Amino acid sequence: MAVSRITIVNSLPGHENEAQRLLQELVDFYSKQAGYVAGYAFKFHPSHTDRKQNMGRISVWESKEAADKAAISTHSAALRSQLNQHVGQSHDEWLVDITGTPAGLNVKGAAKR
Numbered sequence: 144m145a146v147s148r149i150t151i152v153n154s155l156p157g158h159e160n161e162a163q164r165l166l167q168e169l170v171d172f173y174s175k176q177a178g179y180v181a182g183y184a185f186k187f188h189p190s191h192t193d194r195k196q197n198m199g200r201i202s203v204w205e206s207k208e209a210a211d212k213a214a215i216s217t218h219s220a221a222l223r224s225q226l227n228q229h230v231g232q233s234h235d236e237w238l239v240d241i242t243g244t245p246a247g248l249n250v251k252g253a254a255k256r
Contacts, residue, residue, distance in 0.1 A: 145180065145241035146207045148214075151199040152226065153233030159186075159198070162229040166200045169222050173202050176216075178209020203241065210238070 154162035166184040173179050182202035191197070204210040213219060227234070 144207070145203060145205055146210055147201060147203045147239050147241055148210055149199065149201050149237045149239065151197055151235045152230040153197050154229055155231050158229035162226060163198055165222055165226040165229065166198060169219065169226070170200055170202065172218055172222065173213050176209070176213040178205040179213070180204060207238065 150166075152162060152166075163184065163186060170182045170184050173182055180203040182200060184198070184200045186198035202210070204213075
């Protein structure tokens with residue numbers, strides 16, 4: 144079954160650019176891994192004034208196994224360790240099942256409508 148990993152971090156003041164760069168570097172690295180479908184780094188829209196330092200990444204994978212294999216790689220662990228230096232204690236991560244096929248994106252293993 145296709146899955147998505149969603150990560151939200153709260154960068155430390157003055158560390159926003161480095162945190163965003165590392166999130167994008169993770170997306171770029173994951174995009175070259177087996178089972179990767181799509182992914183994006185993001186930051187909250189300025190209208191969310193209470194979340195101006197929040198940012199994160201979304202990745203879609205063909206399976207949980209593919210996502211896990213990429214996550215435990217040495218390079219991924221090194222990037223996430225660097226990221227942790229810029230985000231403090233605030234870090235949320237979710238693994239969700241893809242239950243449908245997103246419009247315009249063919250996700251292998253996703254439930255058919």
